[in-house]
Amino acid sequence: MDAEPILKVADVTKKFGNLVAVNRASLEVNRGEIVGLIGPNGAGKTTLFNAISGLYRPEEGTVFFKGMNITNWLPHKICKLGMSRTFQVTRAFTHMTVEDTVRVGAYNRFNEKNVQDKVDQVIKVCELVDIRKRVCEDLGLASLRKVELARALATEPEMLLLDEAGAGLNATELATFMDLIKKLNQESQITFCVVEHVMQMVMGLCQRIVVLDSGEIIAAGTPNEISNNARVIEAYLGKRAVHARNQ
Amino acid sequence: MFETATQGIITGILMGAIYALIALGLSIVFGIMNVTNFAHGDFVMLSMYLSFAVGSALAWDAVATPLITAPLMFLFGIITYYLLIDRTLRQMYVVQLAVTVGLQILMRSAALIIWQAQPRALQYSFIQGNIQIGDFQILTSRLFSAVVSLIFIAGMAYFMNKTWAGRAMRAASDDLGAASLMGVNYHKTYALTFAIGSSITALAGGLVMSFQQTDPVGGIRFGLLSWAVLALAGLGSLPGLIVAGIIVGVVESLTVSFFDPRSRLLGVYAIFILVLWLRPRGLFGRR
Numbered sequence: 369m370d371a372e373p374i375l376k377v378a379d380v381t382k383k384f385g386n387l388v389a390v391n392r393a394s395l396e397v398n399r400g401e402i403v404g405l406i407g408p409n410g411a412g413k414t415t416l417f418n419a420i421s422g423l424y425r426p427e428e429g430t431v432f433f434k435g436m437n438i439t440n441w442l443p444h445k446i447c448k449l450g451m452s453r454t455f456q457v458t459r460a461f462t463h464m465t466v467e468d469t470v471r472v473g474a475y476n477r478f479n480e481k482n483v484q485d486k487v488d489q490v491i492k493v494c495e496l497v498d499i500r501k502r503v504c505e506d507l508g509l510a511s512l513r514k515v516e517l518a519r520a521l522a523t524e525p526e527m528l529l530l531d532e533a534g535a536g537l538n539a540t541e542l543a544t545f546m547d548l549i550k551k552l553n554q555e556s557q558i559t560f561c562v563v564e565h566v567m568q569m570v571m572g573l574c575q576r577i578v579v580l581d582s583g584e585i586i587a588a589g590t591p592n593e594i595s596n597n598a599r600v601i602e603a604y605l606g607k608r609a610v611h612a613r614n615q
Numbered sequence: 616m617f618e619t620a621t622q623g624i625i626t627g628i629l630m631g632a633i634y635a636l637i638a639l640g641l642s643i644v645f646g647i648m649n650v651t652n653f654a655h656g657d658f659v660m661l662s663m664y665l666s667f668a669v670g671s672a673l674a675w676d677a678v679a680t681p682l683i684t685a686p687l688m689f690l691f692g693i694i695t696y697y698l699l700i701d702r703t704l705r706q707m708y709v710v711q712l713a714v715t716v717g718l719q720i721l722m723r724s725a726a727l728i729i730w731q732a733q734p735r736a737l738q739y740s741f742i743q744g745n746i747q748i749g750d751f752q753i754l755t756s757r758l759f760s761a762v763v764s765l766i767f768i769a770g771m772a773y774f775m776n777k778t779w780a781g782r783a784m785r786a787a788s789d790d791l792g793a794a795s796l797m798g799v800n801y802h803k804t805y806a807l808t809f810a811i812g813s814s815i816t817a818l819a820g821g822l823v824m825s826f827q828q829t830d831p832v833g834g835i836r837f838g839l840l841s842w843a844v845l846a847l848a849g850l851g852s853l854p855g856l857i858v859a860g861i862i863v864g865v866v867e868s869l870t871v872s873f874f875d876p877r878s879r880l881l882g883v884y885a886i887f888i889l890v891l892w893l894r895p896r897g898l899f900g901r902r
Contacts, residue, residue: 476798
């Protein structure tokens with residue numbers, strides 16, 4: 369692993385009017401890691417993702433990616449630098465076919481002459497061969513999650529932000545999805561930062577977990593450390609749960 | 616009666632193909648950028664004046680003038696986008712409306728100052744004359760313009776579906792945020808979209824100038840016709856745009872044939888209102 373983290377978020381604050389959605393959040397992700405970002409609903413996870421990926425401009429703080437200060441960069445420039453993402457509520461291009469959707473991502477690195485090879489490769493990796501000619505608006509959630517992943521992979525990212533990619537998947541689909549993420553991490557050396565509510569996916573996938581609550585980072589550590597952290601249990605289940613656990 | 620109706624339908628179909636081309640510019644700007652360009656008809660008016668200026672200066676046929684006016688309008692589109700439209704995208708919708716209506720007034724006033732109020736027409740076109748089929752006459756200039764319009768629309772469909780820029784434009788139309796995060800530069804994509812929309816009016820302007828004159832308020836008619844075609848077709852279907860253009864053309868032509876020529880837009884407006892009332896998505900619209 370490189371000494372310098374691939375992603376460094378320093379004291380990022382994002383407000384919506386008087387509401388502080390993310391408050392001086394800091395985290396680091398090392399190259400090759402799979403890091404989980406968890407927290408109760410409304411904790412600010414997706415807002416933080418949006419601030420990292422350029423959709424939102426943070427009021428304070430800085431975001432460094434590959435050593436470069438990308439705070440306030442436009443999303444397409446961040447994508448060109450090597451970061452891509454998926455969305456909590458799937459945002460595949462509804463009127464385009466699966467193949468064309470993936471192709472839009474592939475244009476990030478490839479031109480018209482050599483884009484097809486990349487599209488074919490990603491479609492195969494994400495097991496979308498059978499539905500490559502179908503229009504996205506006709507697909508179910510599991511397929512849309514794969515299309516979003518394929519589109520993001522086609523941009524050839526060094527880091528991928530997955531926003532609740534496991535939500536709505538059944539046990540089999542989830543297991544397949546997790547295998548794919550592990551494979552991409554190990555074989556393609558893609559770094560992952562994963563926002564997730566599905567604990568099976570967080571615990572089974574992530575080497576490190578960062579916990580966000582009410583816009584603030586309250587804990588960070590290995591899955592085992594996090595599952596025994598009193599502040600995390602309190603954030604998820606309330607003070608009585610911590611008290612009951614200690615008795 | 617039958618002859619009059621048939622002649623009206625033939626003329627309407629030919630004009631309808633040209634209306635579809637004019638509406639195509641409006642359709643891609645509205646459909647991809649969600650920008651309501653109320654000045655679209657005046658872009659056609661400006662294109663017709665440019666066609667007149669180029670045709671007069673170089674003694675060119677009107678239908679050849681888009682070779683010069685299309686790049687000029689493309690440039691005009693890019694400048695207009697960066698100077699005006701881009702600044703309205705993150706504003707309230709009413710700002711966009713005010714800016715495009717202001718642009719409309721500015722263009723009309725500029726045309727009035729530069730070319731004065733009297734109508735302007737080019738003297739000669741190599742496609743003048745008629746084709747006689749039985750009892751029916753087809754103006755060669757309209758037939759030529761309709762064929763060129765349909766070929767261009769087909770070419771545009773290919774561009775949108777098979778090229779990098781076209782796919783980027785469609786992706787931005789579907790979800791701008793997601794497209795940006797996949798590497799699509801939305802500033803460039805929007806500028807290109809607006810520029811293409813503008814240069815389409817140059818082609819349409821050159822074709823229309825082969826059989827029609829222009830004046831500073833000529834854009835009102837083309838603007839309203841474009842909105843009627845777009846409302847009828849809905850967004851996202853180029854074949855739908857052609858069918859809608861033909862319906863509008865035929866209704867306009869039959870109104871002229873059977874009623875007072877001054878009421879030519881009455882039937883078109885009736886369709887416009889009915890469609891917005893009964894089917895706001897249009898006949899072929901996806902959204």
